[in-house]
Amino acid sequence: MSGHSVEDIKKSVKVYIGVFAALAVLTVVTVAASYLDLSSGEAFFLAIIIASVKGTLVAGYFMHLFSEKTTVLAVLGLTFFFLIVIMFLPFMAFTDQAVI
Structure with missing residues (x-):
């Protein structure tokens, strides 16, 4: 097996059940909010x-x-690096044009 103990699995199941309960409550809140008289x-x-x-x-x-x-x-760091590179590509292409 992958080396997970029974306690680790029980802890993960409790977390997932808690998240499911929170999502269910938030869904009820969303439906209830739709009945409020809001702009x-x-x-x-x-x-x-x-x-x-x-x-x-x-x-x-x-x-x-x-x-x-x-x-x-x-x-995220790799994504930010490529974002910067892609943002400066048009600038580098513009400055690379020869003036005739």
Whole structure:
């Protein structure tokens, strides 16, 4: 097997059940919020906040982003490097043109 003890597995299951419960509660809150008498801007803002919390829970626990911080930071660093390179490519191409 992979070397996980029974206690580790039970702990993981408890975390996943807790996240599932939080997502279920937030879904009920989302449905309840739809019945509130809010303006469209307020309703949109509330929906975005609830969706952001739910998305953070899903990404953090089910996609293991909270437990693999070094890998996430390495990928983000590499992404930032390529973003900078791609942003400066047009500038470098513009400065490389010869004036005739």
